[in-house]
Amino acid sequence: MHALDIIQEEHRNLWRIAITMDWVADSLQNGEQVEEGFFVALFDYIQEFMDGCHHAKEDQYLFLAMRRRSPEAAVILDRLEAEHRDSPQLLQALRGFLGQGPRALTGNAEFIDALRHYADTLKQHIRHEEKDAFPLAREILQPDDWAGITAAFSDHHDPLFGKQARAEYRELYHRIVSLAPEAIGLGGRSAGGFAHLSSSSGAPQPLLKVDGLESCYGRIKALKGVSMEIFKGELVALVGANGAGKTTFLRTLSGIQPMSAGKIRFGGRDLSRVRSDRRVKAGICHSPEGRQVFGPLSIEDNLKLGAYLRPPEQLDEDLERVYAMFPVLHEKRQLPAGTLSGGQQQMLAISRALMGRPRLLLLDEPSMGLAPLLVEEVFNVIRTLKNQGMTILLVEQNAFAALGIADRAYVLETGNIVLTGTGQEMANNEQVRAAYLGM
Numbered sequence: 001m002h003a004l005d006i007i008q009e010e011h012r013n014l015w016r017i018a019i020t021m022d023w024v025a026d027s028l029q030n031g032e033q034v035e036e037g038f039f040v041a042l043f044d045y046i047q048e049f050m051d052g053c054h055h056a057k058e059d060q061y062l063f064l065a066m067r068r069r070s071p072e073a074a075v076i077l078d079r080l081e082a083e084h085r086d087s088p089q090l091l092q093a094l095r096g097f098l099g100q101g102p103r104a105l106t107g108n109a110e111f112i113d114a115l116r117h118y119a120d121t122l123k124q125h126i127r128h129e130e131k132d133a134f135p136l137a138r139e140i141l142q143p144d145d146w147a148g149i150t151a152a153f154s155d156h157h158d159p160l161f162g163k164q165a166r167a168e169y170r171e172l173y174h175r176i177v178s179l180a181p182e183a184i185g186l187g188g189r190s191a192g193g194f195a196h197l198s199s200s201s202g203a204p205q206p207l208l209k210v211d212g213l214e215s216c217y218g219r220i221k222a223l224k225g226v227s228m229e230i231f232k233g234e235l236v237a238l239v240g241a242n243g244a245g246k247t248t249f250l251r252t253l254s255g256i257q258p259m260s261a262g263k264i265r266f267g268g269r270d271l272s273r274v275r276s277d278r279r280v281k282a283g284i285c286h287s288p289e290g291r292q293v294f295g296p297l298s299i300e301d302n303l304k305l306g307a308y309l310r311p312p313e314q315l316d317e318d319l320e321r322v323y324a325m326f327p328v329l330h331e332k333r334q335l336p337a338g339t340l341s342g343g344q345q346q347m348l349a350i351s352r353a354l355m356g357r358p359r360l361l362l363l364d365e366p367s368m369g370l371a372p373l374l375v376e377e378v379f380n381v382i383r384t385l386k387n388q389g390m391t392i393l394l395v396e397q398n399a400f401a402a403l404g405i406a407d408r409a410y411v412l413e414t415g416n417i418v419l420t421g422t423g424q425e426m427a428n429n430e431q432v433r434a435a436y437l438g439m
């Protein structure tokens with residue numbers, strides 16, 4: 001990758017940081033509370049990577065080479081370098097507001113202004129650099145200049161956005177990707193811990209065993225004898241084209257859609273003739289296609305509905321667990337669910353299912369209709385749940401991403417399972433690649 005491409009990519013990420021700062025400033029102004037840990041991670045990252053690495057290397061390599069090639073460069077670069085020098089001081093001033101608890105930040109006009117000012121300065125700086133410095137660099141720098149600069153930038157390890165992102169920046173990353181490119185926030189993070197909810201005896205008995213399942217809409221048979229096994233702790237993907245019967249399969253497992261033949265065993269029990277509410281009670285919790293949150297109800301009430309069959313004394317604990325995973329839902333808990341963005345509604349739909357303390361979580365197309373960064377975020381959440389030991393059946397049209405995280409997968413074609421194997425095998429399978437991965 002060429003140095004300028006690397007720098008521009010880093011700018012895009014810094015721009016997201018600026019947008020995140022603006023957004024958080026708005027939240028604080030609206031009287032919301034934001035944890036200090038978020039700011040600490042944000043400021044640490046800026047200090048470590050933006051000031052310590054990105055700016056430093058621009059000064060040492062790109063700007064230095066430009067100054068060598070052309071005296072004209074000084075006019076532009078003096079200002080940019082001065083901004084680089086000022087940044088740590090501005091950041092230090094921001095840090096000065098921390099340490100007095102998160103309440104001290106809510107509605108604190110001085111801090112909010114300082115945040116906004118920092119974000120504006122950062123955006124202006126990036127604009128200035130790309131508009132003025134880069135065109136000049138392209139004009140005056142020679143191939144051997146570029147080789148040196150590219151080498152210097154190529155060994156960057158961005159601890160937030162890079163391939164080897166570090167754990168302490170994980171929550172910050174969730175916040176930022178969920179804000180960009182559009183101003184919508186999922187705010188998912190890897191806290192919460194659902195692991196202890198699904199026991200892991202390691203017994204070889206499948207948790208779910210479906211045999212010859214059939215289901216019809218009138219005379220149309222949508223499922224023609226589907227069999228599937230899911231073991232505890234597995235993430236199983238069900239992929240297939242439009243109308244293959246994926247949703248029908250999940251709805252039949254949940255008991256919302258009647259079955260006309262076959263058997264569903266769950267946790268050693270035959271659930272084939274058991275009502276849908278009893279199946280939820282047994283631990284089959286469903287996040288439906290199209291999210292289907294109750295728009296006029298508050299976010300918290302939507303979550304409580306997911307816990308309808310749970311012992312009331314555990315409600316607070318379960319709410320806390322969900323809120324720890326999705327702080328944004330906590331921040332907005334009193335608002336009508338309809339005010340949430342599509343991505344946030346998806347998180348709410350998943351959270352509502354989690355409120356039932358699933359032993360098996362059914363997810364129907366959780367990434368549908370979301371912007372690419374949010375799709376990535378949804379898959380991060382699913383991966384986190386899996387790592388916590390949750391057993392998941394994931395229905396996805398985004399077969400590529402689903403196979404990438406699944407332990408095993410099934411391919412459904414017009415009501416029949418036509419292929420099954422590990423996620424990896426399926427992703428490498430010629431037939432699957434041709435039909436679903438567009439390769």
Ligand SMILES: Nc1ncnc2c1ncn2[C@@H]1O[C@H](COP(=O)(O)OP(=O)(O)OP(=O)(O)O)[C@@H](O)[C@H]1O
Nearest residue numbers: 217220222240241242243244245246247248249397
């Ligand atoms: N309510 C319904 N009434 C009649 N037919 C239906 C109904 N819902 C689904 N079908 C039909 O059943 C078949 C399976 O549909 P289903 O929604 O389960 O597929 P899917 O794999 O989930 O598709 P998609 O990827 O579009 O969500 C399709 O032929 C569909 O037209």
Ligand SMILES: [Mg+2]
Nearest residue numbers: 246247248289
């Ligand atoms: Mg469907």
